[in-house]
Amino acid sequence: MLIFILIVIFLFVRYAAAENFFVLTVRREKLGSGIKIAHVSDLHKRRFGRENVRLCEKIRAESPDLIFVTGDIVSRTETDFTTAGATLRQLCKIAPVYMVFGNHEQSIPEEILPAFMEMLAGTDAILLRNSSADINVRGRQLRIYGLEQKYSTYKNGSSYRHLDGFTLAEMNALIGIRPDGEVLLLAHNPLFADVYSQWGADCVFSGHVHGGAVRLFGVGLFSPERTLFPKYTKGVYTLGKTRLLLSAGLGKLRLFDPAEVVVYFL
Numbered sequence: 242m243l244i245f246i247l248i249v250i251f252l253f254v255r256y257a258a259a260e261n262f263f264v265l266t267v268r269r270e271k272l273g274s275g276i277k278i279a280h281v282s283d284l285h286k287r288r289f290g291r292e293n294v295r296l297c298e299k300i301r302a303e304s305p306d307l308i309f310v311t312g313d314i315v316s317r318t319e320t321d322f323t324t325a326g327a328t329l330r331q332l333c334k335i336a337p338v339y340m341v342f343g344n345h346e347q348s349i350p351e352e353i354l355p356a357f358m359e360m361l362a363g364t365d366a367i368l369l370r371n372s373s374a375d376i377n378v379r380g381r382q383l384r385i386y387g388l389e390q391k392y393s394t395y396k397n398g399s400s401y402r403h404l405d406g407f408t409l410a411e412m413n414a415l416i417g418i419r420p421d422g423e424v425l426l427l428a429h430n431p432l433f434a435d436v437y438s439q440w441g442a443d444c445v446f447s448g449h450v451h452g453g454a455v456r457l458f459g460v461g462l463f464s465p466e467r468t469l470f471p472k473y474t475k476g477v478y479t480l481g482k483t484r485l486l487l488s489a490g491l492g493k494l495r496l497f498d499p500a501e502v503v504v505y506f507l
């Protein structure tokens with residue numbers, strides 16, 4: 242019996258180590274047939290080979306038309322952005338890269354932020370901070386918005402209690418009312434998906450929840466706000482006419498929740 246228990250523990254530790262150090266999956270979601278978008282989120286301090294070359298190779302092999310990076314490409318405690326810069330430069334050679342800040346970029350210490358912005362300026366990535374870009378991809382006209390809510394929607398001092406909410410009026414104040422045409426929204430936090438839907442986004446690309454960190458039987462257990470069973474963890478959700486496209490991300494500790502790049506056919 243003891244040997245059996247030891248074998249189970251050994252296999253579990255080996256699996257967890259592999260998942261946290263080596264495993265990188267590609268999830269493909271066929272929602273249409275016009276364009277291909279690769280979605281990268283929540284890399285944090287995780288590395289897939291030197292300068293994330295394995296990650297970039299995986300994405301290159303998919304030949305996406307666009308790459309969206311939906312925040313937390315670094316962790317707030319990082320001070321050296323060499324790898325983030327090298328990763329973004331590789332991605333920019335594959336396809337145009339649009340990105341938003343996550344809660345970690347929003348909370349980079351004031352004295353470190355210039356180094357992060359300098360790193361970004363050394364890449365061709367287009368950072369959208371409550372702003373938008375009009376693009377034409379394969380004859381399809383798109384407007385891409387990047388949303389950045391106030392930090393108090395993520396954390397209240399050092400606490401995760403009594404966080405600020407987010408309303409349609411606040412969203413309109415940040416990025417204006419939805420224009421005509423096809424609109425894609427990059428928004429790190431999926432928690433306010435109902436507001437993004439009221440605003441009228443066609444598709445919302447989010448991360449932040451890391452799939453729930455631990456997944457059992459397809460259910461994510463933990464939220465970044467330190468609650469159990471968050472509403473949105475990973476996958477494609479439909480809210481009215483809006484699709485929420487939520488990546489489980491790449492970094493941080495995880496269990497039965499492999500790191501993923503998502504490729505959408507839209």
Ligand SMILES: [Fe+2]
Binds near residue numbers: 283285312449451
């Ligand atoms: Fe994150």
